[in-house]
Amino acid sequence: GDSVTQMEGPVTLSEEAFLTINCTYTATGYPSLFWYVQYPGEGLQLLLKATKADDKGSNKGFEATYRKETTSFHLEKGSVQVSDSAVYFCALSDPNTGGFKTIFGAGTRLFVKA
Amino acid sequence: GAGVSQSPSNKVTEKGKDVELRCDPISGHTALYWYRQSLGQGLEFLIYFQGNSAPDKSGLPSDRFSAERTGGSVSTLTIQRTQQEDSAVYLCASSSLAGDSFNQPQHFGDGTRLSIL
Numbered sequence: 001g002d003s004v005t006q007m008e009g010p011v012t013l014s015e016e017a018f019l020t021i022n023c024t025y026t027a028t029g030y031p032s033l034f035w036y037v038q039y040p041g042e043g044l045q046l047l048l049k050a051t052k053a054d055d056k057g058s059n060k061g062f063e064a065t066y067r068k069e070t071t072s073f074h075l076e077k078g079s080v081q082v083s084d085s086a087v088y089f090c091a092l093s094d095p096n097t098g099g100f101k102t103i104f105g106a107g108t109r110l111f112v113k114a
Numbered sequence: 115g116a117g118v119s120q121s122p123s124n125k126v127t128e129k130g131k132d133v134e135l136r137c138d139p140i141s142g143h144t145a146l147y148w149y150r151q152s153l154g155q156g157l158e159f160l161i162y163f164q165g166n167s168a169p170d171k172s173g174l175p176s177d178r179f180s181a182e183r184t185g186g187s188v189s190t191l192t193i194q195r196t197q198q199e200d201s202a203v204y205l206c207a208s209s210s211l212a213g214d215s216f217n218q219p220q221h222f223g224d225g226t227r228l229s230i231l
Contacts, residue, residue, distance in 0.1 A: 032217045044157075044205065044222040051217050089156065093217070101170065102147070102220060106156035 002027045006090045006105035013080055014113050021075040021108045023064075023090035031092040033057075033066055033073040034102070038087045047075075047088070085112045116140075118223035120206050126229045129198060135191045135226045139208030146189050147209075147220060148181060152202040160204075163189065193228075201230045 007022040025031065035047040035057070048057030053068035062077045073090060090105040119138040127133055139146050148160040159173040163183040174180070178196075183189040193200055207220035 034219060036219075036222075043224040044207075044220075046219040046221075049217070049219060101159065101162065103159075104149075104157040 002031070002092060002094050002101075002103045004090050004092055004103050004105040006088075006108050009087075009107070009109040010111055011108060012111045012113065015082055016079045017112075019075070019077040019080045019084075019110070021088055021090075021110070023073045023075065023105060025071050025073065025090075025092050025103075027071075027092055027094050027096075029094050029096035030068075031094040033064070034091040034093070035062070035064055035073070035075050036089040036091060036104075038089070038107075040086065044089065080110070080112045082112045082114050085110055118206055118208055118221050120204075120223035120226050122226055123224065124227045124229075126231065127196060128231050130195055132192065132194045133196055133228065135193075135204050135206075135228070137189045137191070137206030137208075137223060139187065139189070139206070140210075140221055143208035143210050143221070144186065145209045145218075146183060147207045148189070148191050149205040149207065150175075150202045151205055151225070157205065160191070196228075196230045198230045201228055203227050 003026045005024050032051045034049045036044045037047045038044045048059040050057040050066035056065045064073050064075045087107045087109045089107045093102045121136045144165045147162040149157040161171050161181045163169045178194045181191045203225040205225045207222045209218045209220045
């Protein structure tokens with residue numbers, strides 16, 4: 001079945017450091033891929049998405065490129081801020097299942113130190 | 115309303131009691147999902163509803179868990195004879211089925227934090 005694997009956390013970085021959170025997936029079809037973020041004390045919210053191969057999703061300085069050849073959707077940011085401290089979830093939605101059953105990774109907690 | 119609304123935001127109850135959690139999805143969203151998030155864990159899919167179709171209950175952990183969605187809108191998640199391992203944050207999400215449904219992101223509520231004593 002479909003699955004999402006993301007790097008274990010926590011990830012601790014200093015402010016202005018480069019961030020990469022790895023995410024790989026398995027799917028029977030050609031899924032849409034998402035990154036969701038959960039800030040402390042808040043609900044999950046969509047950060048960015050990509051719907052087909054080679055698409056790049058971007059938002060708030062974060063980027064992720066849909067790589068079909070490596071089945072990956074790694075999240076990157078060139079210079080993190082303390083306010084980026086949160087839990088990040090990679091997810092996929094597979095049209096072969098009608099897209100209704102989004103599969104989430106386990107989440108990666110990011111701590112950014114001033 | 116503007117977003118997904120869940121109530122109560124916090125619920126503390128004794129082991130063995132029944133609890134009901136409520137979710138009001140975004141108006142017009144026909145897909146509704148329930149997840150469970152235990153401390154330090156990812157999201158565990160519980161159930162989803164889509165329009166008038168039979169719900170996918172494949173994620174419900176036991177027969178103590180059930181959910182309904184009345185009139186295609188509000189949903190309630192019921193846990194009977196609660197156990198301590200049921201303590202978690204229960205999240206509800208909704209999404210639109212406009213266009214390609216699998217492209218549509220889910221919009222999450224703030225969750226209900228359930229604590230079983």
